[in-house]
Every structure is written in structure tokens, then in C-alpha cells.
Amino acid sequence: MRLLGLWGNDLVALKLPGALPGMPRLASAREIEAEALKRRVDLQMARSDLDLLAKSLGLTQATRFVADVDLLGRRTTDRSHAINPVTNDLERERVKRRTLELEIEIPIFDFGQAKVAQAEETYMQAANKLAEKAVNIRSEAREAYQVWRGTHDVSRLYQSQILPLRKVIQDESLxxxxxxxxxxxxxxxxxxxRMMSQIAAINAKRDFFIADVDFKHALIGGGVSGGAASGGAAPQAGGGEGH
Amino acid sequence: MDVSRRGFVGGSSLVLAGAGMVSGRTAFAAVPEAPTTKSPATQAPLVPITGPDYHPVATLNGWTLPWKMNGDWKEFHLVAEPVVREIAPGMNAYLWGYNGQSPGPTIEAVEGDKVRIYVTNKLPENTAVHWHGQRLPNGMDGVGGLNQPHIPPGKTFVYEFLLRRSGTYMYHPHSDEMVQMAMGMMGFFVVHPKDPAFRRVDRDFVFLLNAFDIEPGSYVPKVNTMLDFNMWCWNSRAFPGIDPFVVGKNDKVRIRFGNLTMTNHPIHMHGYEFKVSCTDGGWVDPAAAWDEVSIDCAVGQMRAFDFLADEPGDWAIHCHKSHHTMNAMGHSVKTYIGVDKKDLAKRIRKIAPGYMPMGSNGMGEMGSMEMPLPDNTLPMMTGFAQFGPVEMGGMFSVVKVREGLSKNDYKDPGWFKHPEGTVAYEYKGKLAAVTSSAPPDAQSAEWRVKDPRKPSLGPDGNPLPMPKGAHSNH
Structure with missing residues (x-):
């Protein structure tokens, strides 16, 4: 409550839902990298710094642009399928995306009769640093995506396979x-x-939502959240009975 | 008769292959067709229309294999094959059998007959048929490897022998014998006496005792179970799936059975005393037989007993091992007699909705409850008759003795109509206050090993002095 800054009537108005929300739709890894390049604040700042540097060095004529990686127009498809243990139907999930423009362009100026060799070196250093940052950001985005996707899959396995199977076991047992x-x-x-599995399923969902927050942070460049996910390692009591 | 004819149009090459193996010895025109049945009902006895006369048997929940005369040979055709057998309504077992059912059809012939039995193997593995109890040439005895080559899948072999002795016999595989018998492969073989009047009876019932271990919810017996079976069957049927023995009043009745389970069965019939008239070793001299009401049948033995059905009624007949008149049960279920589960039940129901406490007052309640069970599973105790739940299973049936039945009437006549005043009844008068004896407690005198009224003896053999005040209050 204190973190949310609530007091008085606001406190009464705040109601927490009884259950965690459903799982959001999946995005592809490529989409995520493009998203990160577009939205990362630190990358935009570095980009502005470079522009500023160019202006301060008096560079005006861009002769060519280099892109870090050319990934335009690529299609990606993520497929997953699972057998529903209750109905025995095959459930297919398919995420198909056309890659967004995933390119960061860095202008290279005609240094011509370079007034000062240092100017060129200074600029090129900053330009390369920007390129490095872009590569790192993509890496960070991928990494965050992997954790996000991993916790998502664990949680989904509980919902779609383990809990229904546990119910079948208990029903047959009865x-x-x-x-x-x-x-x-x-x-x-x-x-x-069955109850141990339900507890583990709730923990897996919790882990996912924490990973979800971390993941969103990674896309806009805010570092990671304080409450790190326990990485899907839901409490397992009774010698693996939690599964 | 509920028998469909299975032609050999599709399998003619198979027959030719089999015929080739005996060509030169017999000049038969064709292999007799192999009749098959899908019904687990008791079929009317097959009255002979060719060959010597005899009184045919009624196979409990089964049938007799029709034959064909070929010259002076009586020809039969057995097909060993996978079958689906209804153990009782509500449960099917995937078994191996002969001609569409397990057990196979009963083979009936007459002493002195020459029989030729074609055996076609439609199993996925070798088989061979042993003619249990018969006198025959050693090469016809059917022990795979020892007396003959095994019959490979898809092949047909021919057995030919003279029926030298009348009596009660059976047939079963002697090739992967343990598995094939655990899968239900067996059949009855009756050789009638040449003289139709010899120890003739009016009703002659035959069945085999067999046991399966079918996990609740599954269909195929576990073939490596040796003792802990859960389905105790007569002719691959369990109560309430076993047909009644329908008998006319004053009929002379013979009941014959053979044991192909892994344990003995004391078969007990209510209402009558009876005498063993025949075993798989031959006829019993009437002077050597004595009256019994239970007859134990050891593993691999056969017994036939005779009685005169002069007492009408619904008389129970069953194996006297009480767990053999039960269907599938869990031996790990603990004893809760005397345990109050009321409070516990509330708590268990919270975590397992639908839970019902059972066993605190015995298990009889299960016979009437009819709770939902796993698929393809018979209740441990079940069956209802005119006075309520019978609470039985497994090797249990009823001998129904009725007046005025026609000779060939084997239809279930329904429940016995008891004459007025011949049924146990509730006493409705006043009872003197019954003082039940208090439950014994360990401290009371009657549970002591030594008589407390007598003095204990010391090491010298003389009585010790009584301790002061001890037991004086008892």
C-alpha cells in the first residue's frame, strides 16, 4: 500500500482479484528484439548523443548508412502442441509474425578533407559504441525473453497437463x-x-508474472525488478510429488 | 442355435497348407468349417443326429462344437484365436480362446468314435493342444516339442485318435502353456459311454474353473500372476454373469467341472448331498462313492457329481473359499471394523469430494451401495435376488430346481416361489430384555491364563500363600 501511495478512500477502493490473470499471448523472439531497439530509452539517448556529437564536430553530409544486422522482411513461426489429457485432442498453438523493421541505422559522414583527424576518430568511436550498445540491447532482450518464455511454458505445462492429469489420478483413485x-x-x-501440484502451479504462475515485469523492463531499459523470479523452481515437497 | 458358420473362402490357402501336412494319410475332401459364436449365453445341448446316441451335456455359458462325419471319422475344427469374452454384464476381457469364445466349445463324442480334430492357429504365437486325460497315441498328446512340432501361427494341424474310454476330459494348450491358459485357452471334452443307458442322467452340466488377474479398468489379464488372481471364474464368467443350473424336479443331475486355475476349489452345493461319479481318471464305482456336500477339486483335476433333484428351490452352488465368491478386491484395504470414521470422513471429503466412509461395520454395505467404479470393473460383491442384495461375486451360481420343466428347457425360470410359511421371518413379538455380555476386558478373570481361584505353585511344588486381597473383588 505504501509503495502504491494509497491512503484513505483509495485504500478501500483497491481490491485485489481472487486469481492471477490469464496468460498473455506469446510474441516471437525477433519481434522482441525489434521492440527493444525501438523502445530502449538508453539506446535513444546514445543515438541523440551521437547526433549531437556530429553536429558539434560540424559533420553535415551523411554519405552512407550502416545497419547492425539486416533482418528485414523475415517471417518467423513459433509452433507448440500438446495433448489434452482429458479430451485426448491435439491442441496446437501457433505464433506467426512478420518481423518488424529491425534495423538501427548509423550515418557515416564524408569526412572529406578532415579538418581534424581527431574529429573522425571521436565520431567513429562513438558510432561503434552505439553499435555495440544496440547489439547488447538485443542480447538483453533475448535473454529476458528466454526467462519470460521459460516461466510461461512451465506455467502452461501445469495448467494444460499436470493439473488435469492430477485430477484424473484423484478421480480414478476415488x-x-x-x-x-x-x-x-x-x-x-x-x-x-494433487494439492501439492496446485501449489506448484500457483508458484509457477507467480514466477511468470515476475518474469513478465522483468521482461517489460528489459524492453524499455530499466534494469531488472527487485523480486527476481525463482526461475520456475516451484517448491517441490514430498519427493517430486509436486509434479 | 446361436452359431454362425464361418466359411473358409478367405482362408483357403491356409487350409491347403494344413491339409498338405496330412495328405497321403487321409483322403478327405475338405476341412470341416469352424463354427463360431459371439454369445456368452448357455446354448441348448447339441442333440446328436448322426452316429451313436447319447444324452448331450449343457455347457455353462458355452456351447458344444458341431462336427461332421467323414467316413467313420467324426471331424471337428478348433480355431485358436484372440476373443472378447464378457465376464459378466459390465465387464469384457480380451482373452485368447477357441472359435470365438473362451473357454472353447465343448467337444462331445462317444466311446469308440474315431475323432479327427483340426486345429487352426490364429494366435500371434505357436500353440498345441493337449487332450487332458485321454488314452491316445503318444504323438497325439499335444505337448509341443515333445510329442509334435508346435503349431506355428497361420498353420492348421490335425489330431486323430480313437476315444478308448468314456468319461470327463478337457483340452488346453501345451505350448507357452502358462500364458495361454492365463489368457483363457481351454475347453471341455466329454466322451459319452457307448451304452446310452450307462449311468445316464437327465441333465448334465459341464464347466471349467479358471482365474484371471485383470487390473480394474483394463481388459487383458496379467499373464504372469501366479496366485493373486482377482477374477475367479466358471467358464470365463463371474457372478452375476454365470447362468443358473436349471433342473426339473426329480431329474437325475450330473455336474462336471475341471480346475485349470492355480489353486484348489472346494465346490459346495446347498440343499443336497451328492456322490462323485466320475473324475478325469474314469468312472467311480458307485460302491466306492460316499455322500458329500462339498467336493474339493485340486489343480488340474476334474470331478463329476450326481444327485437326484428332489428338493425344489434356488440352491446356491459355489466355491467354498469365501474370497473366491468375490470379484476384484484390494488386499491392501485395511480393516476398519469398530473404527468411528465420522469426524475423519468430514475432513477427507474436503480434500476428496465424493468420499464415503466404508468398512466400519463390516463390508456388507458394499453389496447394496452400487457406487461408481473404474471402467470395465465388476463390484467386489454384487447381485440382487428377490430378497435383496446377494453380496457375492466370482464362483457363485444357483441350482434352480423347478417342477414341471420340459426336458430341454434350460431357460432361467426366475426366482423360486416359496410355499407359504417356508421362509425365515422376522420375529415381531416381545423379547425379554436381552442382557448382552459385557465386552471382555483384559483385566477380567476369564481372560487370565491361570485359574485365579487356584493358588500358584512355588518352586518346590507346594502352593504359594495367596497374596493378600488379590482378586478378592472379582
């Missing part, structure tokens, strides 16, 4: 108990196993 085929202790053990 049927077997009804038939006096197993003891009630086995039924209780299976119920416990």
Missing part, C-alpha cells in the same frame, strides 16, 4: 476406493499429491 480396491490412505495420498 473410483478404486469405491470398489474397495485401494485403501483410503492411498486416496488421501493422491489428494495430497
Amino acid at each position: 473410483l478404486q476406493y469405491n470398489g474397495m480396491l485401494i485403501d483410503v490412505t492411498q486416496l488421501i495420498a493422491d489428494s495430497r499429491g
Whole structure:
């Protein structure tokens, strides 16, 4: 509450939802890198610095542009599929994206009769640093995406596979108990196993939303959040019964 | 008769291959067709229309294999193949059997007959058929590898022998025998006496005892189970799927069975005493037989007993091992008799909705509850009759003795109509206050090893002095 700066009536008005929201749609890694290049504040600042430097050096005539990587017009498709354990249907998920313009252009000036050799060197140094920054930003974006995607997949596995399977196990267990085929202790053990999985599923979802925040930070250049995700390592009690 | 004819149009090359193996020895025109049935119902006895006369048997939840005369040979055709057998309504088992069912059809012939039995193997592995109890040439005895080559999949072999003795026999594989019998491959073989009047009866029932281990929710028996079976069957049927033995009043009745399970079965019939008349070793001299009400049938043995059905009614007949009159049950279920589960039940229901406490007052309640069970699973105890749940399973059926049945009527006549005043009834009068004895507690005198009224003996053999005040209050 203090972090949100709420007091008085605002405090009463704030209601937390009973459950975490659903999972957002997936984006492709390429899209993410383009997004990061477009939106990273630090990259924009470096770009402005370079422009400023060019002006201060009196460079006006751009002769050519270099791009860090040419990735224009590429299509990417992410496919995943899973068997629904309840209906036995094959569930396909497909993310298809045309790559956005993923290019950062750095103008190279005609240094002509260079007034001062130092000017050229200074500019080229700044230009290369900018290129390096762009590469690093793409790397950071990819890295954040991997964590984001990983926690997403773990959480999704719980929702689509593990929890339904756990339900099937408990339901069958109850049927077997009804038939006096197993003891009630086995039924209780299976119920416990299902609850452990539910706890692990909630933790996986929590991890994902933390990773989601970190990921958004990576796209705009704010470093990482304080609450680092536990990396999908949801608490596992009872010798792997959490699965 | 509910038998469809299976022609050999599609399988003619297969037959020729088999025929080639015996050509030169017999000049037969064609292999007899192999009839098959999909029904697990008891079919009417097959009255002979050719050959010597005899009184045919009724195969419990089964049928007799039709034959064809070829010269003076009686020809039969068995097809070993995978089958689906209904163990009881609500449960099918994927078994191996003969001619569409497990067990296979009963083979009936007469002492002195020459039988030629074609065996076509439609299993995925070798097989061979052993004619349990028969006197025959060693090469016809059917032990794969020892007496003959195994019958490979797709091939047809021919067995030819003279039926030298009348009696009660069976057939079963002797090639991967353990697995094939655990999968339900077996059949009855009755050789009738040459003299139709010899120890003739009016109703002659036959069945085999067999056991399967079918995991609840599954269909194929576990073939490596040796003792811990969960389906105790007669002719691959379990109560309430076993047909009744329908008998007319004052009929002379014979019931014959053979044991192909892995344990013995004391078969007990209510209402009558009976005498063993025949085993797989031959007829029992009437002077050597004595009255019984249960007859134990050891593994690999056969027994036939006779009685005169002069007491009408619905008489239970069952294996007297009480867990053999149960369907699938869990041996790990703990005993809760005397345990109050009321509070616990509330808490368990929170984590396992639908949970019902069971077993605190015995297990009889299960017979009437009819709770949802895993797929393809029979309740451990089940069946209902005119007075309520029967709470049985497995090797249990009813001998229904009725007046006025026609000779060939094997239809279920329904429940017995008891004459007025012959059914146990509730006492509705006043009872003197019943003082039940208090539950024994370990401290009470009657649970002591030594009589507390007698003095203990010291090491010298003389009585020790009584301790002061001890037991004086008892």
C-alpha cells in the first residue's frame, strides 16, 4: 500500500482479484528484439548523443548508412502442441509474425578533407559504441525473453497437463476406493499429491508474472525488478510429488 | 442355435497348407468349417443326429462344437484365436480362446468314435493342444516339442485318435502353456459311454474353473500372476454373469467341472448331498462313492457329481473359499471394523469430494451401495435376488430346481416361489430384555491364563500363600 501511495478512500477502493490473470499471448523472439531497439530509452539517448556529437564536430553530409544486422522482411513461426489429457485432442498453438523493421541505422559522414583527424576518430568511436550498445540491447532482450518464455511454458505445462492429469489420478483413485480396491490412505495420498501440484502451479504462475515485469523492463531499459523470479523452481515437497 | 458358420473362402490357402501336412494319410475332401459364436449365453445341448446316441451335456455359458462325419471319422475344427469374452454384464476381457469364445466349445463324442480334430492357429504365437486325460497315441498328446512340432501361427494341424474310454476330459494348450491358459485357452471334452443307458442322467452340466488377474479398468489379464488372481471364474464368467443350473424336479443331475486355475476349489452345493461319479481318471464305482456336500477339486483335476433333484428351490452352488465368491478386491484395504470414521470422513471429503466412509461395520454395505467404479470393473460383491442384495461375486451360481420343466428347457425360470410359511421371518413379538455380555476386558478373570481361584505353585511344588486381597473383588 505504501509503495502504491494509497491512503484513505483509495485504500478501500483497491481490491485485489481472487486469481492471477490469464496468460498473455506469446510474441516471437525477433519481434522482441525489434521492440527493444525501438523502445530502449538508453539506446535513444546514445543515438541523440551521437547526433549531437556530429553536429558539434560540424559533420553535415551523411554519405552512407550502416545497419547492425539486416533482418528485414523475415517471417518467423513459433509452433507448440500438446495433448489434452482429458479430451485426448491435439491442441496446437501457433505464433506467426512478420518481423518488424529491425534495423538501427548509423550515418557515416564524408569526412572529406578532415579538418581534424581527431574529429573522425571521436565520431567513429562513438558510432561503434552505439553499435555495440544496440547489439547488447538485443542480447538483453533475448535473454529476458528466454526467462519470460521459460516461466510461461512451465506455467502452461501445469495448467494444460499436470493439473488435469492430477485430477484424473484423484478421480480414478476415488473410483478404486469405491470398489474397495485401494485403501483410503492411498486416496488421501493422491489428494495430497494433487494439492501439492496446485501449489506448484500457483508458484509457477507467480514466477511468470515476475518474469513478465522483468521482461517489460528489459524492453524499455530499466534494469531488472527487485523480486527476481525463482526461475520456475516451484517448491517441490514430498519427493517430486509436486509434479 | 446361436452359431454362425464361418466359411473358409478367405482362408483357403491356409487350409491347403494344413491339409498338405496330412495328405497321403487321409483322403478327405475338405476341412470341416469352424463354427463360431459371439454369445456368452448357455446354448441348448447339441442333440446328436448322426452316429451313436447319447444324452448331450449343457455347457455353462458355452456351447458344444458341431462336427461332421467323414467316413467313420467324426471331424471337428478348433480355431485358436484372440476373443472378447464378457465376464459378466459390465465387464469384457480380451482373452485368447477357441472359435470365438473362451473357454472353447465343448467337444462331445462317444466311446469308440474315431475323432479327427483340426486345429487352426490364429494366435500371434505357436500353440498345441493337449487332450487332458485321454488314452491316445503318444504323438497325439499335444505337448509341443515333445510329442509334435508346435503349431506355428497361420498353420492348421490335425489330431486323430480313437476315444478308448468314456468319461470327463478337457483340452488346453501345451505350448507357452502358462500364458495361454492365463489368457483363457481351454475347453471341455466329454466322451459319452457307448451304452446310452450307462449311468445316464437327465441333465448334465459341464464347466471349467479358471482365474484371471485383470487390473480394474483394463481388459487383458496379467499373464504372469501366479496366485493373486482377482477374477475367479466358471467358464470365463463371474457372478452375476454365470447362468443358473436349471433342473426339473426329480431329474437325475450330473455336474462336471475341471480346475485349470492355480489353486484348489472346494465346490459346495446347498440343499443336497451328492456322490462323485466320475473324475478325469474314469468312472467311480458307485460302491466306492460316499455322500458329500462339498467336493474339493485340486489343480488340474476334474470331478463329476450326481444327485437326484428332489428338493425344489434356488440352491446356491459355489466355491467354498469365501474370497473366491468375490470379484476384484484390494488386499491392501485395511480393516476398519469398530473404527468411528465420522469426524475423519468430514475432513477427507474436503480434500476428496465424493468420499464415503466404508468398512466400519463390516463390508456388507458394499453389496447394496452400487457406487461408481473404474471402467470395465465388476463390484467386489454384487447381485440382487428377490430378497435383496446377494453380496457375492466370482464362483457363485444357483441350482434352480423347478417342477414341471420340459426336458430341454434350460431357460432361467426366475426366482423360486416359496410355499407359504417356508421362509425365515422376522420375529415381531416381545423379547425379554436381552442382557448382552459385557465386552471382555483384559483385566477380567476369564481372560487370565491361570485359574485365579487356584493358588500358584512355588518352586518346590507346594502352593504359594495367596497374596493378600488379590482378586478378592472379582
